[in-house]
Amino acid sequence: MSGINYSEKIPNNVNLSDDRTLQRALEQWQPNFINWWDDMGPEGSTNHDVYLRTAVSVDPQGWAQFGHVKMRDYRWGIFLNPGEADRTIHFGDHKGEKAWNDVPGEYRANLRRIIVTQGDTEPASVEQQRHLGATAPSLYDLRNLFQINVEEGRHLWAMVYLLHKHFGRDGREEADALLQRNSGDEDNPRILGAFNEETPDWLSFFMFTYFTDRDGKFQLCALAESSFEPLARTTKFMLTEEAHHMFVGESGVSRAIQRTCQVMNELKTDDVNKLRAAGVIDLPTLQRYLNFHFSVTIDLFGADESSNAATFYSTGIKGRYEETKRDDDHVLKDRTYPVLEVKDGQLVQKDVPMLNALNEVLRDDYIKDSVGGVERWNKVITKAGIDFQLRVPHKAFNRNIGALAGANVTPQGEVVSETEWRLRAGEWLPSTDDRAFVASLMHKVVEPGKYANWIAPPAVGINRQDPNFEYVRFN
Ligand SMILES: [Fe+2]
Ligand SMILES: [Fe+2]
Secondary structure (H helix, E strand, O other), X not given: OOOOOHHHHOOEOOOHHHOHHHHHXXXXXXXXXXXXXXXXXXXXXXXXEEEEEEOOOOOOOXXXXXXXXXXXXXXXXXXXXXXXXOOXXXXXOOOOOEOEOOOOHHHHHHHHHHHHHHHHHHHXXXXXXXXXXXXXXXXXXXXXXXXXXXHHHHHHHHHHHHHHHHOHHHHHHHHHHHHHOOOOOOOOOOOOHHHHOOOOOHHHHHHHHHHHHHHHHHHHHHHOOOOEHHHHHHHHHHHHHHHHHHHHHHHHHHHHHHHHHHHHHHHOOOOHHHHHHOOOOOHHHHHHHHHHHHHHHHHHHOOOOOHXXXXXXXXXXXXOOOHHHOOOOOOOOOOEEEEEEEEOOEEEEEEEEHHHHHHHHHHHHHHHHHHHHHHHHHHHHHHOOOOOOOOOOOOOOOOOOHHHOOOOEOOOOOEOOHHHHHHHHHHHOOOHHHHHHHHXXXXXXXXXXXXXXXXXXXXXXXXXXXXXXXXXXXX
């Protein structure tokens, strides 16, 4: 026995102390998780005391308790939102039947695959971000990075709980494998492409948490509709944490923009070289980072036409975003949906069976949602009196999956030749120079209340702490 006190060490609302089988599985997995955290988690952070919120229950008072803790001792917990008694399935071929508390045998493989794919992204992002602490622009930002890292760790626990509790021996093997794959590893990479990319600098981190954590939100929302109750309830609670991750991204980019605009006004210039010499990120570079992160992220939704997507929906495993708010038959057999393809050098729409286009449906919902923050960034620019607007690129731009993979489409949605695309890619995507410049700005600032030159301070502190609060104490 490892002497884990279950209700204390692993805060939970799943009756862990009464479930011997689950206890045994988690007891074996937990030391491997801690080893993974030590090896692949935030570099050099072992002795830091970090002002973190910890979820200790799902009610409003319990899910955000703040205090300084060592991340290694973070109380990674297992929480399911309360279930509705007698919930019925509200979409697909089983519509109207009782929701499942156990995994139906015929859907076991697909459910496991979905849980593993979601679970794999959680530790992947921690790995991608592990070097960022060395160049944090402030203690406030460093704390936010660590908060996201521990919560992605908790999201891994959430998926491991489902695997251990509902999938027996192969579930335990999958849970182990989640700690064995590593982001960017040549032999054993993470499952999805975007989670094998590096997060090399803080601008990338903010773009990632704005765009890619939002992909997480949409996947979790679709899984929150699942007929498999434990999955639906787990993902609903994960969504409460995801909101903060996207806030970190949106406000981080916004603060970079704010600082750039301030310097543009002080120097009365939009000359990129002068702005770079003044140590801020010029707006065209911000646009290129945006183009990159947006296009890489929308690939995560998968191929525009997918028979797997149809199966996941019809069998009741994965719904649409806000399924219950839609007024159609929630079976979708007779419906179509437009997808894009390039035909004779033109982007054209074609209607395909909606069930097969559900990846595209979710991608389009995502795009609508992600535009909102970009508009708020533009308000910062407008308020500074500067004539420049950021835009999300056309959804056919820089795609690597589905019918649009490899199509040469500009951010404005114009199909161009391969040669032109290559010639102009540097206008649209971050160049080696852009990345080197952004990297050159990354220096660690650790004095309470101080910020790196390229980013403005936040409007309010975390949990309304005062501006000089010591969010991270180094020991
Ligand atoms: Fe997550
Ligand atoms: Fe997240």
